[in-house]
Amino acid sequence: MAGEAEKSRGGATRLLRLMAAMVCLGLVAAGKPAPAPKAGAATQAQTMEPKADVALLVDTSTGSVLYEKNPDKPFPPASLTKMMTVAVAFREVKEGRLRLEDEFTVSEHAWRTGGAPSRTSAMFAPIHSRVTVDDLFHGIMIQSANDGAITLAEGLGGSEAGFVEKMNARAKELGMDQTTFANPSGLPDPGNRTTARDLVKLGTHLVRDHPDLYKIYAQPEFTYNKIRQFNRNPLLRDFNGADGMKTGYIKESGYNLVGSAVQNGQRLIVVIGGAANEKERGEDARKLLDWGFRTFETVHLYGADEAIGEAAVFGGATTGVKVASPKPIDILIQRGSRDKLKARVVYTGPIKAPIVKGQPVGKLIVTRNDTVVQEIPVEAAEAVATGSFPRRAVDGTREVLMGIFRR
Secondary structure, X not given: OHHHHHHHHHHHHHHXXXXXXXXXXXXXXXXXXXXXXXXXXXXXXXXXXXXXXXXXXXXXXXXXXEEEEOOOOOEOOHHHHHHHHHHHHHHHHHOOOOOOOOEEEOOHHHHHHHOHHHOOOOOOOOOOOEEEHHHHHHHHHHHXXXXXXXXXXXXXXXOHHHHHHHHHHHHHHXXXXXXXXXXXXXXXXXXXXXXXXXXXXXXXXXXHHOHHHHHHHHOOEEEEOOEEEEOOOOHHHHOOOEEEEEEEEEOOOEEEEEEEEEEOOEEXXXXXXXXXXXXXXXXXXXXXXXXXXXXXXXXXXXXXOOEEEEEEEEOEOOOEEEEEOOOOXXXXXXXXXXXXXXXXXXXXXXXXXXEOOOOEEEEEEEEEOOEEEEEEEEEEOOOEOEOOHHHHHHHHHHHHHHHHHHO
């Protein structure tokens, strides 16, 4: 195993060196945009068609869609709604307005609507009892507690309606344009609507922006009020690397799930909507995740602000400017296709000085067999001042000559 790992690392190093050389040789001054990406694996992966009406599989590091089926079809999220309920509360904790040890009172409304009398999923918090925010998080995220969701909402928003305003405002901020919420629990209401694509945005937000609190999703069980209940997410029990997130069911939506798993540093998020039963929901999610991890791998190309190459400069103190990406550059490719990768930086130039560090320059285009895998914006990695008059004169002459040869 150690030999195989060393061989893999050596291959990855050779690939990065090769791609760096390709990038440096492929710096192109172009006046027209790069060709549009061709259809990729997301449109070709039909070998394991899920039975559920809605399905989406996304790689979080690159945002690449690996598989989709009706990803923009609206459906009632049911208890997946609670992902936004905790997302709103997580931000309150992160920004210091809420503490895990703070307590909220279980109102009669919360108890009757989502507690023991409701015969829905609950943490069975007694009426008028005081519950810590930490326990509410555990009850909502592990047991899908409706009483916990309503209690948290009333505590933070003054009422369910007040909290729902916060939920919908947060949805807009996260770019969930096809989502509306009518309550914090996901109990049946025609105002609760979302899409698989929007749920991936929400799930990615929870993982990236609240990693410490997100970990609660992975806990296998929670005991409250002397009642022990197990996590409802089937992936935690039978899929390697699964650590979240949420299941949901109401008659109007069928069986839904947002799941996430990590293998070898790669995180995938899967959404299943409208499955016929619990078994179908779990099988569809497992099949998609297994297929995604077996079929694709993430390749790291460059770190944040790492120089990719150099673009020509007109009228500057130097003849070139280094270009880089402000974010790490990772690409997702099908396994076994590394040797087919090519990369180049495309920009309109030479770029006129002065140039400010961070100024947009162009984009890095990574292709595989003439198919665009990814396009990443790049910017100037350094500032370039205006050059002296002789320098500008030389550059001006060069540009005129280049113009003649372009005709």
